Amino acid sequence: MLAYSKDPGIDTRVYLVCDQGWDLADANVICRQNGLYSAKRAVTDSYFGNHRPLRSQEISYLATDFACIGNESKLIECPANFWFQDNCTANHQAGVLCNRINEPEDFQLRLLGGSNANEGRVEFHVNGTWGSLCLKKDYTFFDEQSDVICRQLGLGYGLEAPQDDRFGRGSGPVVFPTYVSCSGSESSFAQCYMPDEPDQECLNLEGSSEASVICSGPIPEDRSPVSFQRRQKDGLLQIYHDGLWGAVCANGWTDANSKVVCRELGLGAPKSVCVIIYVNSKIN
Helix, strand or coil, X not given: CCEECCCCCCCCEEEECECCCCCHHHHHHHHHHCCCCEEEEEECCCCCCCCCCCCCCEEEECCECCCCCCCCCCHHHCCCEXXXXXXXXXXXXXXXXXXXXXXXXXXXXXXXXXXXXXXXXEEEEECCEEEEEEECCCCCCXXXXXXXXXXXXXXXXXXXXXXXXXXXCCCCCEEECCCCECCCCCCCHHHCECCCCCCCCHHHCCCCEECEEEECCCCCCCCCCEEEEECCCCEEEEEEECCEEEECCCCCCCHHHHHHHHHHCCCCCCCCCCCCCCCCCCCC
């Protein structure tokens, strides 16, 4: 969520940004303005909830339809429309997710050793070298990490992250540390947070393995098999099957099912599952 105040000690008015026209170039300016490298994602529809002002604060909207090039040092340097309006359409406050690290310019991914293009050992191209991510014994490669890798490769979302070296081992160095923290919304795996340096001895440790993934495979952009009839990031689930969109029966629906749906839609883990029962109604 984006909030500004001209001078917190003098001006009690908070300025938000309306999400009309809000895009990654605009979000990049915000991240750099706050000392971060770049934007992972420009979010809309009050993604972080609607701002609740303090009792002494008043809310206005800074502007809408920002048209940043992306190299501006401050958002107010970007062209925009409707400056200092007092309202915006409900639930349409802009927001941003920022990268905490600087992505190498030559960063690439590839999958090797699988029986098809949707699976394999993950290799990363960093600073002119192809290498691996070593997983120490008992470390779990989480859904968020595999989702980011699969999405970056255009292979949908992650189904599994085997840790048994079934896809073999590479001959390159370890280029990423064991601990990598992804939110799941990153457009590139290099944007995930890595607080440690790669451990070149990791692959010599008992029980270690090289990171690998099994992806769902490409999902056609013009016909995603899952969607929400939604207001923000929740709503009635629909699935495309045999040429038709239909709802899902709530009988037997679990948190695990919801987790898969949210991952497929590029969202975070579900906060809750709400089952709605319709009486005396049917879906044709």
